[in-house]
Amino acid sequence: MAPSEAVPHAPAQGRTARPEGVTAPPTGDAVLEARSVSKRFPGVVALDDVSFALRAGETHALVGENGAGKSTLIKTLTGVHRPDGGELRLAGRPVSFARPAEAQRAGISTIHQEVNLVPLMSVARNVFLGREPRNRLGLIDFARMHRETTELLDGFGLRVDPRKPLHTLGIGTRQMVALARAVSVDAQVVIMDEPTSSLEPREVETLFRVIGSLRGQGVAVLYVSHRMDELYRICDRVTVLRDGRHIHTGDLAGLARTRLVSMMLGRDLSEARRTGPTGLGGAEHHTARTPVLTATGLDRRHQLHDVSLSLYGGEVLGLGGLLGSGRSETAKALAGVLGLDSGDITVGGRKLRRTGPAGAIRAGISLLPEDRKAEGIVPGLSVRENIVLAAMPRLSRFGVVSRRKQDRVVDIFMRRLRIKAASPEQKVGELSGGNQQKVLLARWLCLEPKVLLLDEPTRGIDVGAKAEVQGLIDELAREGLAVLLISSDIEELIEGADRIVVLRGGSVAGELAGDTVTESHLLDVLADHSPVPAGTDPAAQEDPR
């Protein structure tokens, strides 16, 4: 960290004023390097032998889907986690950081995804926390602190009173303050974890300008984002992680988007057969004529823009898209969990009033959430209790729950879904992931829903159970249920779905139906159609809104 007398400069002016090459190491040297880094958590290998190098003066994209290990890698580089194996090298010398403070002192600055500043403190105090300018008495010199903060933020085109508490500012402005803090410490490496996720277009431009000037000063930037347009616009090289493994590092220019996306998802471009090894039946389901559920113009600031889709009885509608494309948000909006700014949802011809999850459940919509552990099962309760949890009102009269009815329902579903438990009284927390998922499925099925929304129903469960769950989904659709399937597993999506609606950046990017439900088509839509987009202006490709 900078000594107390160091005067931070506005990045646009200060450091570039010095002669080129004096402070900036020659471009191309590895500033920060990870060599065969591994990190294990109980039950998971988060990073498996990952090596990559960050060169001075480059902007390096880090991409990968959920669970690829991006966050773990960042946390390992910044001293939040310690690697279990391998080593980090800073400017060629081996280093190990025990705490974030040590990484910062070594010149690695991080802007975390959630803005990590203190909302109750003023802008200036946030910028200078831990390295406040002092006067001769050793006390904090507020006048200087405020002046320097104003100068610093001026360099970002930001005019904010440095005395204002941070929580009074907009989220984008706060992000810029975090950025100002990160670059004002004379960092050699700046790590940005999804910095644009809450920025307005104008603020994104400012951010890109700052990144440009950092590059000019020889600072290495590690840039994590799901937005292809941004990556191709500002990044020089890209590293792809998948399932904790290093997949690819190379120049971004000349790398086709489709290729990049297929590396992220782990699919090659060869077209997979429509009927493959998954348990999902390839046969077309008998689809009803009128949709069970229609959603029109779903809108939610920063997350969904004008999403419309129809769901027919007896079909599986796939919802495709990369991480952050709005898949889960769409499902949550349909289930009444996520509030909407505008948009209509109609179920069975009746418009759904916005009464939250309870209203959606009454209308016949059930959501199997993505995060099974946090949002689904109650591990301390038994299988029976977990299954009947949502059906309580149906199984009770005057508030008294009929045990006999419960047992009957539980028995039916345990047999039908082939739930493997010692008895209905076993605690759900003791079951395997696949059986937990089936218990959840049973919970929603005993409500006799018309629409079943499944968010990553097979994630994190073993292969055998996966095929079984896939088989169940197929069976349910065959019986006339309308199923919405969200999956990051492309194979599962292609084989399981009759149609696929693809989302990108919170909007519908395309729909695949019939013969176009193939991997190559899906990858094309996911990757924004453009084969070699480097150098083109992505703004022109933005969907018109």
Next chain:
Amino acid sequence: MNETTPAAVAQAPAPSGEGAPRPAAGSGAARRLAGLLQRQGVLAVLLTVVIVASFVYPTFATLDNARGVTVQASFLAVVALGMTLVVISGGIDLSVGSVFALGGVLAAWASQWGLLPALLVPLAVCGAIGLLNGFLIARAGMAPFIVTLATLLAARGMLLAFTDEGATTYLVPKGSAFAELGQGSVGGFGHPVLVALALFGAGGLLLQRTSFGQTLFAVGGSSDAATLMGLPVARTKLLVYTLSGLLAGLAGALNAARLSSGVTIVGVGMELDAISAVVIGGTLLVGGAGSVGGTLWGVLLLAVIQNLINQIGSLNSSYQSVVSGGFLIVVVVAQRFLARGRRTT
């Protein structure tokens, strides 16, 4: 008060911030008033109460009474100063009442060897208890409520063991320098009052003008952010509980000097009075915001209410707790409204 200066500046209309990209929700005037009330509301209430009481009760606005009230308040003030720092860091220290009593008895016992031992012995023991609190909370990651509840009981137990279940009373030698520290005065105001004021001045500087103080706000405001910024979170917590222990011990010693003996039954429930004063003073109980100035006014307000009830005479002194409790509820409700805008981050 020195430490209120930056806060006061912060409420001034922003000179350059008017063109800020996104003005905060709600009208600026209402927001400024809310901020003013949070910082200075107690002072306004205190002044109102004092002015009204001066007209209604002629015996209230006398110099003698002012001396009495301030000396009475000075011990709680010193304890509440430490509590303020702890609460700003997002914690709580329930042990201060017991530590206060223990410090008093230790000081009375050690006063037979002179002024210096009478101060150093309680500071050493009470500082060690604070350090233990801090260690268990900062390093072992235990909940402040539980840890300090345990040391509350332990300190009270040590006190009883040391005094043979209260049978032995240690007396401060008459006319000693230590007794003078508690009973003497300068310009009419007792030494304890001056000590408390000096400590509040130092505390204000510590909180507002040092890195330690800034870190305290950051730890209380968002512990995760503070860790990721590389701030010494654990060390800061360790230090703040140690400070709280030291201040409680010192307050106990001053009280013993004034009473000329180590009284074992003092300090019961004092931690709650201290927390009340801190909260009434505008410090957020969840941490991250507050000032020592507010706490000083909070302590004085509690002392004035008690004094007034004594003045009225006909009112049972038990009602003091009812009135203080009422104030506490009003302040906490007001804080909730003020804090609501902040949680929407």
